[in-house]
Amino acid sequence: TPESGMTSLLxxxxxxxxxxxxxxxxxxxxxxxxxxxxxxxxxxxxxxxxFTKMDIQGAELTVLKNGTKKLKDCLVVQLEVSYIxxxxxxxxxxxxxxxxxxxxxxxxxxxxxxxWSIYPTIFNNxxxxxxxxxxxxxxxxxxxxxxxxxxxxxxxxxxxxxSHYCFQSVDLSGFVFLELEKRSIVxxxxxxxxxxxxxxxx
Numbered sequence: 661t662p663e664s665g666m667t668s669l670l671x672x673x674x675x676x677x678x679x680x681x682x683x684x685x686x687x688x689x690x691x692x693x694x695x696x697x698x699x700x701x702x703x704x705x706x707x708x709x710x711f712t713k714m715d716i717q718g719a720e721l722t723v724l725k726n727g728t729k730k731l732k733d734c735l736v737v738q739l740e741v742s743y744i745x746x747x748x749x750x751x752x753x754x755x756x757x758x759x760x761x762x763x764x765x766x767x768x769x770x771x772x773x774x775x776w777s778i779y780p781t782i783f784n785n786x787x788x789x790x791x792x793x794x795x796x797x798x799x800x801x802x803x804x805x806x807x808x809x810x811x812x813x814x815x816x817x818x819x820x821x822x823s824h825y826c827f828q829s830v831d832l833s834g835f836v837f838l839e840l841e842k843r844s845i846v847x848x849x850x851x852x853x854x855x856x857x858x859x860x861x862x
Contacts, residue, residue: 668718670749671689699726699727701730709731710735710822712734713737718742743795768829777790820836
């Protein structure tokens with residue numbers, strides 16, 4: 661339905677919808693459309709990507725697998741992942757995590773972890789009031805920080821900027837600053853100055 665945010669290339673999975681309060685209504689199919697898609701790697705004129713964010717209702721892994729060339733220098737990936745899949749043939753978090761690790765990424769943090777109540781138990785007379793069941797979340801993956809030696813100076817600078825401004829990951833940015841100090845790319849006291857400046861604005 662229009663208000664559901666569940667427009668997807670995949671068909672809703674009825675038993676999963678029935679498991680959660682309200683989803684058999686919000687996941688109701690209103691219309692089917694034929695759409696033309698193109699592999700990420702086949703999109704002309706698209707520059708290589710440093711940071712990507714995907715929330716495409718179950719098709720994230722398909723896009724990733726068909727975009728390995730465009731994403732070969734990608735440093736940070738933010739993905740919506742599901743713990744109980746709402747769509748047929750949708751990869752779950754574990755499948756996505758294994759693939760991301762095979763590409764040299766590790767999880768960094770979770771954002772917006774969404775829980776939902778299980779049918780028929782409803783809290784506060786509102787089916788949207790969450791219970792304990794994990795539904796989905798955004799997870800941020802970064803290039804393996806134990807292998808910083810594989811990254812260029814520019815890539816390290818980009819990670820420091822992205823982690824600070826997009827996720828407020830001060831400790832990750834600080835870790836990268838120390839590596840840049842070792843490489844004599846930034847002054848020796850850059851880490852201390854960075855941490856000091858961050859504390860001033862906290």
